[in-house]
Structure formats: structure tokens, C-alpha cells
Amino acid sequence: MPTFKLPLSGDVVQTISPWTAFLSPIGNQFGLINITLGQSSAPQVEQEVLNDIGSYGKQLGRIGDALIVLLAHLPADTRLTPDERKAIDALDDMLQQIADVKARHNRAAHRPRKIAAAA
Template identity: 60%
Template sequence: MATIRLPLSGNVTQAIWSAFLSPFNNQVGLINISVGRSSAPEVEEQVLTEVASYGRQLGRIGDALTVLVRHFHPTEPLTKDEEKALTALRAMLDEIADVKEQHQRKGLRA
């Protein structure tokens, strides 16, 4: 059976840039995505451009959580909801490690 791909439906990765500067938010691009309002947009922009992208920030938080979860020894039994939350976190962190390893990146395991 033949595979039919409609325009803009295939596995295509392409960067498209516009030469127009928006007078409202100083962004350049054909498509600009806003993920919400920030109480300090200048701080957020500087962190993203000079420190780390959202992905890198989340990656480092995830790695640190993996270390903490791995060495976590509660002094009293966890409730069912607490255990469920930790189990879900471990599963997500392991799935993230799987994806990283698919791209020849080191993934920490909870």
C-alpha cells in the first residue's frame, strides 16, 4: 500500500525565518510562540539567552531529582498517594533517560 503525504503533513524539519521585526515584542520570525505572561520578562529572556534553555533547565532539575530519589530513605512509611507520586516521577525520569540514550546522550536512571 502506498503512503500518501499531504502538504505540511510529512516528517519535515525546516527553519523558516522572516525579515520582519515585530514592533511589539522585538521578535524576529514568521512564527513566534509565546508560552504565557511573565512577571519579569526581561529576567526570563536573559536567563534563557545567557544561562539555559527551558529544556536544559528541566533536564538538570530532572537529573538532580533522580539523584535525590535514588538516595531517598524515608524515616516513616509513605502514604499511597506519596508512593504513587514517586513511582510516577521515577517512570517519567526513566522515560526521559530512554529518549536521551536514543540520541547518544547520557541518561540518569532513578
């Protein structure tokens, strides 16, 4: 007796290659893990800055280094409210922690307290 199959009931074979799924871009994603940091009003500009100038980490590092210099030149008698002092101290602590991480990876690091003490 012959095998009888209804329409759309035949053998179904689908090969799924993890490499094909991993290496094929979907929209603007490419890879197994993709991180979306939000919408940009000018994604082409942002992408060019990231590619040609520096990553977010590098940009924030430069801003932190500049803040260390500015804080080192802040007069000692500057009157700050408790909230302002708290904000400066929190920034100082964070910049110290960043400098510690950089030092563990043999990277040059500015240290706020060291600069302030030398001034």
C-alpha cells in the same frame, strides 16, 4: 475617448514579499512561527537566564537529575501514602522516558532505577 477614473479608483499595485513578512519583526516576534509561553513578571530576567544560563529543557533536566540523586538516597523504609508513592512512581516513569529519548540521541542520561539499584 480618454479613460476617466474617480478619486481612489486608480490602479492599485501592492507587492507582498513573503521574505519581507517572514524576516520583519512584529513587536517581539520574529519569524513565521512564534510560541508564547505566557506572561512573565520579569521578562528581561527570564530572557537573560534563557540566553546565558540554559533553556527550559536544560533547567528541567538539571532538576530531574537532582531529583534522581535525592530519590536514590531516600531510605527504603520511608513510609509513603499511596498518593505519595503514585507521585514518586509517575516521576520515576517520566524520568525513565526522558533518559530513553536522550539515549536515542546519544546524550548522557541519569536513570532513576539504575541509581537506586546501585545504592
